[in-house]
Amino acid sequence: MSSADFNSRVLARVPRHDFVGRGDELDRIVKHANAQNGRGLLLLMTPSAGCSELLRQAYDQLFNQQSDIIPLYYAFTRHETTAVSAAIEFLQTVLQQYLAFRRKEPALCRAPITLQDVLELAPSSDLEWIEPLVKMYERIRFSNDNKALVRFCLGAPQRIPVRSGKAFVMFDGAQLADDLNGSVVLGAELLRVFGRSGQSFVIAGLRRQILDSARAAESNFELLDLLRLDQLRSEEAHSLVDHVALRSKVVLSREVRDLLVQQFDGSPFFITNFLQAARDRNLALNTYLDCERLYVDELLGGHIHHHFTNLLEEMAPHIDKRVRLIRVMWEAAASDEKSASVEGWRRRLEVEPAEFENTLHQLHIQEFVNWTGATVDATTGSQTWKDYLRVAYRLAIKADSRALVVAETIADSLKRAPNTMARHYKQSDRIDLRRVVGTFDCQRVPAVLFDYRDFSKTYKGMDEVELQSQIASEANLVKLPQTVHVASCYAFDSGSRKAYEEERCVVAHGFEDGIYTDAQQTVWLIADLESKLEVDLELAKSWFDRLDSLARQNDFQRYRVWLISNEGFDEPAGDLLRQHEAFCSSKRQLEILIQQIGATLAMQPAPVEAADEFLMVVPMGEENELLAASAVEQIARRLTFPPQAINQIKTAIVEACINASEHSHSPDRKIYQRFRVESDKLVVTISSRGIMPTNIGSNNAHLSKQESSDSAAEERRGWGLKLIRSLMDEVEFQRVDEGTSLRMTKYLRTS
Amino acid sequence: MDISTGATVKSHCVGTTAIVYASDYLNKLTGEKIERECRRQLDSGCRALVIDFADTQLVNSIGISILLGIIDIAEKSGAQVVFSDVNNQTIQLFDMLGLTRHVALAKNEQEALSTLSGFNPTPTLH
Numbered sequence: 001m002s003s004a005d006f007n008s009r010v011l012a013r014v015p016r017h018d019f020v021g022r023g024d025e026l027d028r029i030v031k032h033a034n035a036q037n038g039r040g041l042l043l044l045m046t047p048s049a050g051c052s053e054l055l056r057q058a059y060d061q062l063f064n065q066q067s068d069i070i071p072l073y074y075a076f077t078r079h080e081t082t083a084v085s086a087a088i089e090f091l092q093t094v095l096q097q098y099l100a101f102r103r104k105e106p107a108l109c110r111a112p113i114t115l116q117d118v119l120e121l122a123p124s125s126d127l128e129w130i131e132p133l134v135k136m137y138e139r140i141r142f143s144n145d146n147k148a149l150v151r152f153c154l155g156a157p158q159r160i161p162v163r164s165g166k167a168f169v170m171f172d173g174a175q176l177a178d179d180l181n182g183s184v185v186l187g188a189e190l191l192r193v194f195g196r197s198g199q200s201f202v203i204a205g206l207r208r209q210i211l212d213s214a215r216a217a218e219s220n221f222e223l224l225d226l227l228r229l230d231q232l233r234s235e236e237a238h239s240l241v242d243h244v245a246l247r248s249k250v251v252l253s254r255e256v257r258d259l260l261v262q263q264f265d266g267s268p269f270f271i272t273n274f275l276q277a278a279r280d281r282n283l284a285l286n287t288y289l290d291c292e293r294l295y296v297d298e299l300l301g302g303h304i305h306h307h308f309t310n311l312l313e314e315m316a317p318h319i320d321k322r323v324r325l326i327r328v329m330w331e332a333a334a335s336d337e338k339s340a341s342v343e344g345w346r347r348r349l350e351v352e353p354a355e356f357e358n359t360l361h362q363l364h365i366q367e368f369v370n371w372t373g374a375t376v377d378a379t380t381g382s383q384t385w386k387d388y389l390r391v392a393y394r395l396a397i398k399a400d401s402r403a404l405v406v407a408e409t410i411a412d413s414l415k416r417a418p419n420t421m422a423r424h425y426k427q428s429d430r431i432d433l434r435r436v437v438g439t440f441d442c443q444r445v446p447a448v449l450f451d452y453r454d455f456s457k458t459y460k461g462m463d464e465v466e467l468q469s470q471i472a473s474e475a476n477l478v479k480l481p482q483t484v485h486v487a488s489c490y491a492f493d494s495g496s497r498k499a500y501e502e503e504r505c506v507v508a509h510g511f512e513d514g515i516y517t518d519a520q521q522t523v524w525l526i527a528d529l530e531s532k533l534e535v536d537l538e539l540a541k542s543w544f545d546r547l548d549s550l551a552r553q554n555d556f557q558r559y560r561v562w563l564i565s566n567e568g569f570d571e572p573a574g575d576l577l578r579q580h581e582a583f584c585s586s587k588r589q590l591e592i593l594i595q596q597i598g599a600t601l602a603m604q605p606a607p608v609e610a611a612d613e614f615l616m617v618v619p620m621g622e623e624n625e626l627l628a629a630s631a632v633e634q635i636a637r638r639l640t641f642p643p644q645a646i647n648q649i650k651t652a653i654v655e656a657c658i659n660a661s662e663h664s665h666s667p668d669r670k671i672y673q674r675f676r677v678e679s680d681k682l683v684v685t686i687s688s689r690g691i692m693p694t695n696i697g698s699n700n701a702h703l704s705k706q707e708s709s710d711s712a713a714e715e716r717r718g719w720g721l722k723l724i725r726s727l728m729d730e731v732e733f734q735r736v737d738e739g740t741s742l743r744m745t746k747y748l749r750t751s
Numbered sequence: 752m753d754i755s756t757g758a759t760v761k762s763h764c765v766g767t768t769a770i771v772y773a774s775d776y777l778n779k780l781t782g783e784k785i786e787r788e789c790r791r792q793l794d795s796g797c798r799a800l801v802i803d804f805a806d807t808q809l810v811n812s813i814g815i816s817i818l819l820g821i822i823d824i825a826e827k828s829g830a831q832v833v834f835s836d837v838n839n840q841t842i843q844l845f846d847m848l849g850l851t852r853h854v855a856l857a858k859n860e861q862e863a864l865s866t867l868s869g870f871n872p873t874p875t876l877h
Binding site: 460461462463559597623625626629644647648650651652655658719721722 | 757777778780784785786787809810812813815816839840843844847848
């Protein structure tokens with residue numbers, strides 16, 4: 001029998017180097033195990049955030065350390081039907097894993113052994129406690145006292161002698177413990193037994209259930225630590241996709257990787273299952289179409305389908321009730337009403353009160369609904385759940401043909417994909433208003449940062465060094481409030497949810513001078529407006545009115561409206577906002593404010609991918625379009641283009657680069673340029689990732705030669721494209737999954 | 752003759768006419784610097800502007816839109832604007848975007864000053 005080495009896998013399903021995204025949590029669990037004082041750790045998991053592999057990795061790390069900490073891992077499963085059978089299984093697991101640890105034999109953890117085998121394999125020094133334990137178990141098992149049996153089994157780790165080490169038990173899937181039949185509510189019992197044991201332990205499971213169980217067991221929260229496990233952040237989720245795809249030998253494009261992360265909201269459970277499905281079908285995921293086809297397959301019959309179907313079967317075992325449940329949930333989720341009455345749901349589900357309450361509780365635990373006493377909100381839940389529900393509703397209730405459901409779901413998913421990414425890119429590219437406002441903290445900053453017209457008059461076009469120096473010497477300062485709460489505007493006005501984007505429009509409650517009195521209480525209503533030019537009177541007024549109305553609706557006594565826009569505000573807009581004592585700032589002013597108050601921008605450029613020999617990649621901004629222009633000049637000279645044509649090509653490229661930089665909200669902030677030389681022409685393709693600008697979205701085949709604009713502002717927005725069209729012989733936007741790809745051709749014969 | 756370079760934009764005055772020199776690339780950044788300098792000159796009493804493009808090799812649409820803004824500002828101040836020494840490629844772009852409808856073009860700085868010599872600025876109303 002071989003000894004365990006430091007990196008050997010015991011229970012983990014992936015090697016440590018392939019386990020990504022939960023490093024901090026893993027460290028926290030291992031530290032918890034090593035802590036001297038015995039404390040409980042409740043691992044509160046968001047549904048589908050995945051905690052099993054995290055616990056198994058912690059187990060392996062502790063096993064391989066071979067210190068005095070004896071790791072014990074037990075996962076509740078849906079196969080166990082009673083609390084007693086689960087408790088017996090736990091006892092068996094404890095003994096088996098104890099022996100594996102003591103004998104340094106990882107394989108023993110997975111071997112099918114009986115209690116008799118345990119007695120035979122136990123070192124003689126351990127027989128003195130294992131043998132009596134097994135005998136006592138045999139006696140209690142047939143005593144008809146289920147509660148005593150459950151407690152006895154759960155107490156097994158406490159019987160390990162101190163000289164052998166300290167048991168560290170990790171329970172996984174603990175939300176299932178309360179669903180087991182029998183006279184003992186196992187979830188609460190776990191907390192009681194281990195809460196009094198003086199040993200460190202982890203109980204992991206769905207957050208709502210775990211907290212419910214802790215309250216039911218009247219746990220002492222002073223002796224419990226909480227670790228919240230949310231979905232992975234974007235960068236971690238990207239890394240997970242890359243690792244799982246590599247391990248599963250699934251080829252996928254960067255675009256699909258990013259889409260998966262957003263579509264599954266960083267859920268390790270869905271991402272892993274999805275990629276395994278791609279592996280099982282031997283599919284490459286190069287395009288959004290590849291991705292959404294597989295997604296719909298998964299919704300209708302794959303891992304995702306089985307996951308949700310199993311949950312629904314547990315909640316409503318009878319088919320007729322299940323169908324009613326699907327109907328009620330989908331109709332509520334698709335409704336404009338955020339919440340419905342519990343009584344209305346009960347009548348429609350046609351079930352007895354006790355059964356209804358149980359179903360509702362399970363829906364709440366899985367976070368398919370928010371159940372708050374008299375009302376149910378079914379608009380929560382992940383997008384994947386909603387997609388599953390919609391498909392189930394169409395097949396089971398509407399009796400739509402499967403082919404129709406498949407076709408339309410693929411089409412809908414494809415239509416949604418660019419919007420999903422656009423939303424993500426806009427969020428990533430945006431200054432985090434919450435963070436900015438949260439950093440105010442009574443700091444004094446130049447008042448000119450909140451008045452665009454004043455700022456523009458004094459600072460626009462000023463050399464950066466001089467600007468910084470003059471800003472630093474500004475004497476007219478304004479004292480910012482201390483912010484105590486920041487939330488999206490729509491949290492205050494759910495009826496106008498569509499009017500507000502979550503991160504672009506916030507309400508900040510605070511106190512001036514940090515003095516907590518009514519007189520000092522203030523509310524800032526802040527909106528970051530999207531406008532390429534200076535915001536005009538109409539737009540400024542509509543936003544001011546909207547926020548002003550929100551303040552009045554919510555009875556804010558003292559409030560301040562602050563509008564922000566990339567390029568600031570024109571004179572009439574500035575005058576209007578001044579009249580109303582509202583603040584207005586450009587993005588530049590906001591950036592200076594951030595420097596002043598020490599907040600950090602939420603802009604994280606993604607890593608660059610290497611270009612091939614035909615591709616030139618330049619970062620957006622810093623006049624880098626000139627590099628592209630210079631490169632094309634050299635190429636065009638070789639083709640003996642006349643100087644005027646060379647200049648036209650250069651100008652077109654400059655415009656294409658500016659367009660890409662200004663419109664795309666590009667995640668990598670790169671412009672990809674391909675130059676193809678043919679005998680009679682030069683073909684230049686400029687691409688960027690991100691969002692396709694709305695002004696080209698509707699005519700992405702060929703641009704109209706006679707395009708004209710109504711207003712001056714509209715016309716100026718279209719100038720770049722107008723120039724490109726005029727300067728090049730052929731201009732074509734090519735279809736790509738995300739961002740834009742603009743192909744421009746110049747023929748040699750033209751002069 | 753009063754010569755100043757401002758922050759980075761070169762300019763000088765001939766009487767009440769300011770001559771502002773555009774750099775080799777006219778974009779948002781350099782356009783705003785020119786705008787700033789033009790405003791400064793108008794605020795200090797200049798009644799006409801000559802923007803010289805002798806060094807300008809490349810312009811982009813944002814730079815052109817800023818020039819249009821400068822023409823608006825000058826118009827409001829009752830000042831005239833002349834663009835001098837603009838190369839053919841740039842004139843072509845100005846034409847495409849309609850800029851040449853709003854501004855006089857001169858071959859060089861001297862011609863621009865001559866063009867302006869017969870111009871009587873209208874008083875500015877406040």
